[in-house]
Amino acid sequence: MNLFPRSLATRAFLLIALLILLSLIASTILFRQAERTPRAMQLAQMVTSVVNLTRAAVLSADPTLRSALLDEMAESDGIRVFLADPHEQLVPFALHYGVNQKMATDIRIQLGPNTRFASARNGEEGFWVSFFIGDQEFWIMMPAERIERPKPWQWLGWSVLVMFFALIGGALIARQVGKPLKKLASAAYAVGHGETPTPLEESGAAETIAVVRAFNQMSSDLAAIEQERALVLAGISHDLRTPLTRLRIAAEFIDDEASREGMISDVEQMDAVVGQFLEYARLGEQEPIAEIDLQELVSTVAAPYMKRGKSLLITLAEFPPVKARPQLLKRALTNLLDNAIKYGGDEISLESFNADWHGRPCAFFVIQDRGPGIPVEDIEKAKRPFVRLESARSGVGGSGLGLAIVERAARIQGGELRLESREGGGLKATFIIPIVS
Structure with missing residues (x-):
């Protein structure tokens, strides 16, 4: 157990106080x-x-x-x-x-x-x-x-007073050092979760101003790159839809049934990939936040899978009405269920419950399967866009955007996607969003 404080401001204050005491x-x-x-x-x-x-x-x-x-x-x-x-x-x-x-x-x-x-x-x-x-x-x-030296009470009183004012100065210095770094850390955390934070105030020492200015510039450049990438991806995907539609129509006139069905299947698969590209590019950008019933939303998402005869065990907790992006949440849960059905076999479960996460109440959605799972060293890689692991490439098509869409949806709503191995084999995916009433 490390008893040394983790806060830079506290460490700086204690160090200054120690130096003052040793000097005295x-x-x-x-x-x-x-x-x-x-x-x-x-x-x-x-x-x-x-x-x-x-x-x-x-x-x-x-x-x-x-x-x-x-x-x-x-x-x-x-x-x-x-x-x-x-x-x-x-x-x-x-x-x-x-x-x-x-x-x-x-x-x-x-x-x-x-x-x-x-x-x-x-x-x-x-x-x-x-x-x-x-x-x-x-x-x-x-x-x-x-002969005796007079009692140093007066001297000690002045020493305590000097120490008191010195410690106040040390606390102010520590605050000047720690406060900008704390703001910078919060802003960096927001950038890491796909958000674009408000530019930080450029004030303080010259070194602090230089760091904050560089961070603001980096954040602005990343936001511009992300916006440009989304526009390019959306434009390309949209332009591909027209020739794919023509190919789909042309395939209907092929006399050979096997060739016709194969071409139609390929076109539909390409159309699905293009759809995921558009979905990822426009993810949650226009959808407003609304008050929703989480239990009803999850039941709606799971209903089509139950109708298709999939072996899906559902355990839902009761939630108070919360504010979230309903379509974004549906898309994330649908992708997780699709991923579990594609790679996870027949034993699939969906569970929801309430729990605290980082000191605030959150809704947890846990989807588990009995598929091959993901190696521990590849879990973070699997969340990246356009990444398809070796275990996912055999016989199953896709764009590598399914988990990336879920990861981004979680971050947009201030939550998190966790992937871990399931006990007994398989994958356990946990989708977390804060409960905002």
Whole structure:
């Protein structure tokens, strides 16, 4: 299971967000590294100055006034001095932190290697530093706030704000990238289904405009080619009808019955092929959309086959009235039934039912036979116009347009034609159209 999002806009946004987050983390680390040494030196200088001034004050003060001096220092500056006690209880100062370690090293360089540090003495918290007057050791306690870094809540707040605006910018950039591509994909899907989409708006970055302009030109050229091809095919087919009619009439005057029947059969087969050419060229171009009863329409299509004694098993579901092109739908179902009867033997079934397809309700028409079927690798080829597979060429005439007409009819109505092998042998053709009420 791939958890990575498939949308380009989402991927671009997440990538931009990740880059912003990594940049913010890297900037924070670099800033802390850059300011660690100056901060440690500044703190060491401050602590050393306080210790030296305190030592000097204690040494220079009248012994009778030392107590008052120390009380005044504690009251005004929060600095307190105590005589070291062998039985005192100390909580070691955390020296593993980079700034603290550098600060302690600098202090010991100036005050002596025997200088000790503590974060609490006899339960009283603060920043404790020892110093010597002669052989006697003293402790000086300063408020911990002078050493500790202030809580970075304000800095974090600004960082979150910056991150928020950066992510908004990233979302806008991702949208600018993803939105035109999404429209382009939808339009390409429409072209792939035989439609001519409305030209896309040429806006955005220069590269996006170039791609959209090329796509619009391609879509326009394809529409023009398709229209020209349909006109040529319709014109040729229409012109062939007249000489075929003359040949049909002339064949009636042939005395030899076998020759007459053979020629009439050939002319009728040619006329049927020409009819399919015209049908494919003009497929659905003029027919308006109307409200139809699908169950009645399918029964109408199947009735002639039942009258001819064909073994056709029909299972029809009930559908609400839908809007579709009735003649186009009849033509598609007729072609599928003709194809099944030509190549599928006697065991043929027609089934209809409702189901969802791409998130919308659709009508499914399934026609199955027990013929030779179509190899999996040739299924898409069989849907192309003028393609007749090897299995279809033996003893059965045709133009290779039957399935192409059904495929095009499905696409015109926003649906799909599926061809697949039937379990137990044969072909299963599924014609799908959306149910539009």
